[in-house]
Amino acid sequence: MAIVNTNHKACTVNPLKMSQPIGAALAFMGLNNCMPTLHGSQGCTSFGLVLFVRHFREMIPMQTTAMNEVNTILGGMENIEQAIVNIWERTKPAVIGLASTGLTETKGDDVNAYIKLIRAKHPELADTAIVYASTPDYVGAFQDGWSKAAVCIIQETAEPCQVKQVNRVNVLPGSHLTPADIDEIREIIESFGLFAVFIPDISGSLDGHIPEDFTPTTLGGTTVLELRTMGAARATIAIGEQMHAAAIELEMKTGVPYTMFDRLTGLDANDNFVQFLSKLSGKPVALKYRRQRSQLQDAMLDAHFYTGGKKIAIGAEPDLLWSLGSFLSEMGCELAAVVTTTQSPLLEKMPAEEVLIGDLEDLEMRAKDCDLLITHSHGRQMAERLHIPFLRFGIPTFDRLGAAHKLTVGYRGTKELAFELANTFLAEDHEATPDSWRETFQEINTEVASEAQTTCASNGSCSSCN
Template identity: 65%
Template sequence: MAKVTTIKKACAVNPLKMSQPIGAALAFMGVANSMPTLHGSQGCTAFGLVLFVRHFKEAIPMQTTAMNEATTIMGGFDNVEQAILNIHKRANPSFIGIASTGLTETKGDDVDGYLALVRKKHPELDKLAMVYVSTPDYVGAFQDGWAKAVEKMIRELAEPAPLVPKQINVLAGSHLTPGDIEELREIVEAFGFNPIIFPDLSGSLDGHVPDNFSPTTLGGTRVEDIRRLGSSQFTLAIGEHMRGAAQALQEKTGAGFEVLESLTGLAAGDRLMTLLSQTSGRPVPNKYRRQRSQLVDAMLDAHFHLGGKKIAIGAEPDLLWAIGHLFAGMGSKLTAVMTTTQSPLLEKLPAEEVCIGDLEDLEERASGCDLLITHSHGRQMAERLDIPLLRMGIPMFDRLGAAHQVSVGYRGTRDLLFQVANLFMAEAHEPGPTDWMPKNEEGASCGSCASAAAH
């Protein structure tokens, strides 16, 4: 049981947190042929776009309603309408997801109302799916924006339908990389299921070279598949922050669900396999029996290096939960723990204290730690503390392969453990003759025995 503290100070220094609207925008990027759009000034989109380009090393489809001072005060209907018409004309997407920002929320634009009006005025848009989500910048964090966007898309698009055998839903949280989703799809399919994964970044942001130029997303969950979510046998929600979306789906379509807080670690992998095996009525495939055994072996090998290590970790609640549990389960101590926003998971973390704060707060608590785990913004702090940095989460702009970092399932966990153990081995201190020398102030100084004997 951890004590959850919200750090009280006026000025955030070295933010860990990113804003809700770009979390929503990333969720919209998990929809096929989609154009995420922020209802705000053009800078809101530009910053998000640059952040994602640097993280994924991909072209990012993202637009703006380009609000200015006057349109903000007068209300943004014209801008929203024009943006939709322009995007429809230039990029012809199947889906436009609109997220509000601090600017338009301060004024209080009723964008759901605007969309109804736009639909009435422009029947040519009938085939275009549009969803609006309210995500003020000054509330919550990235993960909350993602969760709200997924929930709203389900409320607007999913429909009740007769069950389709072998079809299941996977509601993917924002802490999963495209690589994680790919791994998860493989696992689910191995039990004979046809999953609808939503949102599906593994199609849009996995870094592939498409055959056609596209101004919208290169892949992702198709709108018609979001509509069909209600015809699935059951729903797996990955991450606590996907609970709301799963509940919304159940309310709308009656689909039952199970929330898996984590897919990282032996127990989490076991839970996933058991669930899939029971629901499918199939035994766990041999491939995963072997992988489980490999993970057990990896844990035996890695525990020498992870056991007793002090870890400083800064991450959004669901990633923190998955990674924190893995380390605690390997005998590491979660010494300094920082997160961005409230979650029912926080007080259940195996740490003494979990704080909601920034990287300055984490740095203050991290002295004496052996490893820092956070996104790329931890690089300056790791240098000052002179400890290795394991980059996890968004943004990861100073390394390649962010999209393909896998930490789920037996195999993903096994590789993550090796990566961490290798970080520690690379940092290992070579013993020297002075290592066990007593410090001067304690114990007797050198040669004191000889001088005592002389007396």
């Protein structure tokens, strides 16, 4: 259980957080033949585009309504109309995913109304789905944008289905899952004779494959047909607390019941997931996964020598933080410095004393005595200054390859993670010298002295509380 605090600085230093619109844009990138478009100035799109290109090392389709000073004040209807028509003429997408920005939200553009008017004026757009998510930059963070886009995708496309597909499940993955994670989850579900439709599905579009031809829109992901038939599934699985709202929305619209999984990293978490699938399908757990479970147990045993008692500094968005943080704690690590970007019901459940909604400067100040730093690539400067090992997790990871293929879910992914953690500590292992223990004795002496002081201080504060 943790106390959740927000920093009280005026100035954010070394941001951990990214903004909602690009979170929404990434969700739209998980739809097939889609053009994610930000309703804002061209820079809003440009920054997001560069970020995703550097993270995924893929071509990123992303457009802008190119708002300037004058049409921001007069209202962006004309720009949205032109943008939609131009995109439609140039790329013929199946879906246009629109997300607002701080600029147009400050003005207060009523985009839903605009879209109605534009549809009335342009019957040629009838076959193109237009999904709009309201995502001001100055509220929430990246994962909130993703979550809102997922809700809007469902609102726009889901409908009740009379005909059911007995083996079909909908899966709503959070933004913390990589294309590799999604592929792994799909494989696990399929092993029970079920088939899974992910909404959205960035494993189709951003997994780094080489297509046969050039596509100006997304080249893979959930199709519009799959979206329209979400109501035919027998169950919905939501992964990550951020997908809770989308799961409720889907159940309300289509009647398909949902089950939440707050994470799929860790032995217990996966046991629950696999057991659920077994019950849902009425099939026994495949030999492959029984074997993988046993491998994970073995890996955890091998790794626990090195992970136990280690102090971790971690900065991540709530759902990623929950997945990694919970497993770290299960491996005996202490979450000594924990910083995140936005509110979530999971934060107070974190196995840490404090979770701070803050920035990387806050994390750096708390990370001084830690053995390992975990955050996205922007932690690189801090890791250098602190001289502690650094594992990159989350978006953006721009200074290492393979971000899309990083696997941390399932028995297999958890096993990989256990090894990665243990290996990082192993690499830091120092050979003993004649003076190693001499230093330890000195440290113990000073520690005992300082501990005596802190005990006094905490006792004092306790009694004053009472």
